[in-house]
Amino acid sequence: MRGRAGRFVLGAVVVTVPVVIALLGPVLAAEPPARAASFTEGGDGHRLGTDFVGRDVWYQVLHGGRSVVLTALAATALACLVALPVGLVGALTHRRLVEELLMRPLDVLLAVPSLLMILLVATVFAPGAVGLALLVAVVNVPDAARLVRATATEIAARPAVEALRLQGETWWRIAVGHVGRSMLRTLAADAGTRLTGVLYLVATAAFLGVGAAPDAADWAVMVDRNRTGLFVQPWAVVVPALLIVALTTGTNLLFDAALDKRGRSPKGERVREA
Amino acid sequence: MSGLRSFVARRLLLGVAQVVAVVLLVFALTEALPGDAAVVLAGDQPDPARIEAIRTAMELDRPAWERLVDWAAGLLRGDFGTSLTSGRPVAQYLTGAFGPTLLLAALTVALLVPTGVGLGVLAARYEGRLVDRLTSSVTLAVYAVPEFALGVLLVTVFALRLGWLPPTAVGHGTDLLAHPGVLVLPVLVLLARPVCSLVRLVRAGMIDALASPYVAHALRYGVSGARVRYLHALPHALAPAVQQLARTIDWLLCGVVVVETLFVVPGLGTVLLGAVGERDVPVVQGLAVVFGVVTVVLNLGADVIAHRLAPRAGVAA
Numbered sequence A: 001m002r003g004r005a006g007r008f009v010l011g012a013v014v015v016t017v018p019v020v021i022a023l024l025g026p027v028l029a030a031e032p033p034a035r036a037a038s039f040t041e042g043g044d045g046h047r048l049g050t051d052f053v054g055r056d057v058w059y060q061v062l063h064g065g066r067s068v069v070l071t072a073l074a075a076t077a078l079a080c081l082v083a084l085p086v087g088l089v090g091a092l093t094h095r096r097l098v099e100e101l102l103m104r105p106l107d108v109l110l111a112v113p114s115l116l117m118i119l120l121v122a123t124v125f126a127p128g129a130v131g132l133a134l135l136v137a138v139v140n141v142p143d144a145a146r147l148v149r150a151t152a153t154e155i156a157a158r159p160a161v162e163a164l165r166l167q168g169e170t171w172w173r174i175a176v177g178h179v180g181r182s183m184l185r186t187l188a189a190d191a192g193t194r195l196t197g198v199l200y201l202v203a204t205a206a207f208l209g210v211g212a213a214p215d216a217a218d219w220a221v222m223v224d225r226n227r228t229g230l231f232v233q234p235w236a237v238v239v240p241a242l243l244i245v246a247l248t249t250g251t252n253l254l255f256d257a258a259l260d261k262r263g264r265s266p267k268g269e270r271v272r273e274a
Numbered sequence B: 001m002s003g004l005r006s007f008v009a010r011r012l013l014l015g016v017a018q019v020v021a022v023v024l025l026v027f028a029l030t031e032a033l034p035g036d037a038a039v040v041l042a043g044d045q046p047d048p049a050r051i052e053a054i055r056t057a058m059e060l061d062r063p064a065w066e067r068l069v070d071w072a073a074g075l076l077r078g079d080f081g082t083s084l085t086s087g088r089p090v091a092q093y094l095t096g097a098f099g100p101t102l103l104l105a106a107l108t109v110a111l112l113v114p115t116g117v118g119l120g121v122l123a124a125r126y127e128g129r130l131v132d133r134l135t136s137s138v139t140l141a142v143y144a145v146p147e148f149a150l151g152v153l154l155v156t157v158f159a160l161r162l163g164w165l166p167p168t169a170v171g172h173g174t175d176l177l178a179h180p181g182v183l184v185l186p187v188l189v190l191l192a193r194p195v196c197s198l199v200r201l202v203r204a205g206m207i208d209a210l211a212s213p214y215v216a217h218a219l220r221y222g223v224s225g226a227r228v229r230y231l232h233a234l235p236h237a238l239a240p241a242v243q244q245l246a247r248t249i250d251w252l253l254c255g256v257v258v259v260e261t262l263f264v265v266p267g268l269g270t271v272l273l274g275a276v277g278e279r280d281v282p283v284v285q286g287l288a289v290v291f292g293v294v295t296v297v298l299n300l301g302a303d304v305i306a307h308r309l310a311p312r313a314g315v316a317a
Helices: A002-028 A058-065 A065-092 A096-109 A114-125 A127-156 A159-166 A173-206 A221-230 A234-272 B002-031 B037-042 B048-058 B064-077 B090-123 B130-143 B148-161 B180-210 B211-221 B224-264 B268-278 B282-309
Strands: none
Touching: A002 A058, A002 A065, A002 A234, A002 B224, A058 A065, A058 A234, A058 B002, A065 A096, A065 A127, A065 A173, A065 B211, A096 A127, A096 B180, A114 A127, A114 A173, A114 B002, A114 B211, A114 B224, A114 B268, A114 B282, A127 A173, A173 A221, A173 B090, A173 B148, A173 B224, A234 B002, A234 B130, B002 B064, B002 B282, B037 B224, B037 B282, B048 B148, B090 B130, B090 B180, B090 B224, B090 B268, B090 B282, B130 B180, B130 B224, B148 B180, B148 B224, B211 B224, B224 B268, B268 B282
């Protein structure tokens, strides 16, 4: 009990720093200081020194988190919104053909490594932040839809659903009102773990130059572009890298602790039912 | 036994469908280009000679299905087409960069399985004790960290501050085995995520298995603790882990691209990223097919092994 609460607090603390910087940074940042020589080591108005083209690193850090956080949140939300109806229909349809048509293509898509898919599309389209969010969402849909379907199938086999069906309730009422509602917990849990994976993909794609301009204020882009000056000016790389580590680690710790709490109760209920 | 055979047959069928889908998807890429593909691919310098060269190189004036059939037939013969930027055959790119990537992947997998299983069993055996809590929190924390962030931090500490290891593989060509120091950080970064997920799965499976009636029964019969742990409980604990191992391959492929870029290793990932930057479509397509097919085959193998370890589990096929 104490361990879980401890992890929850730890995760919350770790994730707060990057999230606050990401969301409030652009508001807090003052006017950008004048450009200086590239890769200077702090002093004369540049708290963390300058980057590869002589911009202030602290100013870039304050602006660089928003794109990662917002793109990841949008992609996760989108993936869940698409996966929910697909998985639900796949589980509750009584026509085998519909189920096969919906689910089989997803099985096949699961085979393509996610980063490969993103790089493939990036070869021909050069997507921006919106494009990257769409792409990451698409990559996540097959897995999410399979989870929705598996959960919904399990719930649809319960006596309560059979009773509803015998009562002559409509398909919509059963699907949305009962099965959909019973799934919310599992789905929330899945969205949490999915967010960690999405954060990873968004940051890695930006590092590889997909979805962000080469001179963008973005933590992952900063790590990539300032790597050449690592020996002269490590802050321009270390600070954004640490923020990304804090963001991903914190999110994971937070959701793991939260899921642990939820994971227990349904099991307990089922034991009591039996 | 017939159950296993029919499972393998069904799983093979899915594998074939997946390979076909990968090939179609990769081919569809050029078809998805809006407008004239040659003009789009020429990019910033739409010089008529270059556009014409791209058009002839990719045979864009022939119907799409003819090109698809030709390309797919070429793939079967190991002919992946020619690069748009250098005019060299794509197969040459593949063979040239294959070595370093295979070395990185093989080293990672060779270290991954013993480390992951060993730590997982250790944590399960001392469940709730210090060792377990330590491994559990560290694996949970490192699990989600992107390779590039972990990589630059490790380089900063071990190459810059301490000077123990070289920061990149620059200057060693493709012969990395002769300079083992170069490989330490890349393999460490590649290992980080998969090890964490494997440890967690083995630990969870092992705890379940050790609490099961059959383990209690075997112990009551006087079978030794080690024998019960490794011959009775471990195979059951491994089944879900083997399947996760297949998913780890997806991560490894992502990881290889990042790690090769980060440490300047001249492998397939570097070639792929270079080709993406230059919009060299035939090279990207060739690499994508290779990566995709490798993933499909390894997934297939993992599913079959998982099925063999725990036939009741009913692996989706």
